[in-house]
Amino acid sequence: MCSLSIQRSVAHFDLDSFFVSVECKNNSSLIGKPVVVGGGERGVVASASYEARKFGVRSAMPVKLAKRLCPDIIIIKGDMDKYSRESRMVTDIISNHVPMFEKSSIDEFYIDLTGMDKYFGCELFTSELRKTICKETGLSISQGLATNKMVSKVATNESKPNGQIYIPFGNEKRFLAPLPVNKLPMVGEKTGELLRRMGVETIQTLSEIPEPMMVNLLGKNGIELSRRANGIDNSPVVPYQEQKSVSTENTFNNDTINLAFLNNQLIRMCEQVAYELRAGNKLAGCVTIKIRYSDFQTFTKQVTIAYTASDHIIIEAAKELFSRLYDRRLLVRMVGVRVSSLIPGNYQINLFDDTQEMVNLYQSIDSIKRQFGEQLLMRASGINQSGTHTTW
Known part of the structure; x- marks a missing residue:
């Protein structure tokens, strides 16, 4: 068999x-x-x-x-x-031409064309698709075609700007060999500096280092880096499915009219959804607040905001919505926060109003939360909490 x-x-x-x-x-x-x-x-x-x-x-x-x-x-x-509108135009063009693709960021796409050579020819198809995108959007786009995601990404970077490169099967190592090690995904500043101190300047030299030595240098990451230096990458193209929203709500053990407590809950939930956005490389363009009173009547109010994954921007919008929504002065049974109108993108590309210090602060906060859990680090105003947590 x-x-x-x-x-x-x-x-x-x-x-x-x-x-x-x-x-x-x-x-x-x-x-x-x-x-x-x-x-x-x-x-x-x-x-x-x-x-x-x-x-x-x-x-x-x-x-x-x-x-x-x-x-x-x-x-x-x-x-x-x-930028979101322009990204959507490109996404729609690709969606209309291929059965499956992955949108890895606001401006980056992977397309699985396996088997298409039998019918049309992948090189010709991708070339025509690139021309279509440029013509219909007026934007410049570069493209790489290879047997896996990693090599195709490196090829794209080598073809920029406004170019294309095809790496046929069996030529992956030959293509990667003369390139500097920092051209390889996974090689950041620290890893690149470590390799250069060892005299490893090119991907070819990196590919010749025995795997046990790579493990000693970089742990488990050394195995993956060694594979990539040899042109091997089995990661799949993940079908694009647009997430609609991120949300959380809190049903209290006791109905309350304590505004300080409600404000604490609002802040804590905003931090939670903002962190989830950043962890998923998402930005949100809409904030919604929900209130359920003790008589079970439920009200919502929403506002459109500039795309963000920032705690302080979402908190500001949520507080304003809450002040407009909470007007009955009845006991409150539940409050909820939802962010929607999501687009791909990491937090840094949204820092048009923020400082470098703010960038560093959020990076440090997220690093601590990833290592020790979300509840370890939060604003002091959001610490006082009580209730049952659910999603909506």
Whole structure:
């Protein structure tokens, strides 16, 4: 009895300098100039044009540093509503052309084309799809095609901007070999520095290190990194399913009219849903508050907000909604918080109004919560709690 292995074909599409490209689409005078999308003087760079990158400007860099590197740089405050609409256009085009795809971020997609070679040809198909996206959206997008997600992503990065690369089966190691180790996913600043101190400059050299030695260096991550250096990646393309909302509610053991207590509960629940958003790389564009009184009558009120995964922004919106909603002065049986209108995206790309210190603060908070649990770290105003927790 023999087993047949199906040769995979995975395409990776990535919009080039997405936020900046959208701004250039709406203002042609920005084309060809050093441009960044980000926050104010103390904010961070969310996206940089390729002209700005020539000066060393990069995403997540403080805006102040970007200005020092490139004094003539043009700084634009981001608009997540606008970027979300453009992302949806690209998503709809891809959805209309392929049966299954993964949307890994607001501007990045994986498409499983396994088996399509029999009918059309994956290389031709992805090339035509890229042209369609560029024509219908007016945005620049790059694309890589290979036998797995990791190699296709590296290929896309090598094809930027506005290009495409096809890596045929059997050529994965040959393609990766001459590239610097930091081109490999999983190799961040610390790992890259460690490898360079060992004299490991290229992916080829990394691929030749025995796996036991990689385990000694990096633990379990060393095994995966060794596999990737050899062009191996079995991770699946996860079908795109848009999550509608994140929510929580609290039914109290005793009905209450204690506004301080209710405020504490509201803050705690906002922290909970915001952390869940960040953990799932989601941003929310709508906040809803629900109140159920002791007579079981239930009321809700919602507000549209700029896309965020930030505690303090969601808390501010929730408090305002609660003050408008709680007008009967009856005992309250339950309160709930829901965030909806979700889009893919990590917290950092939404920090158009926040400072670098705020970025660092949320990163530290999330790191502690991941290690020790959500309940270990919370605002003092949200600690006083009592009741039964459910979702809605």
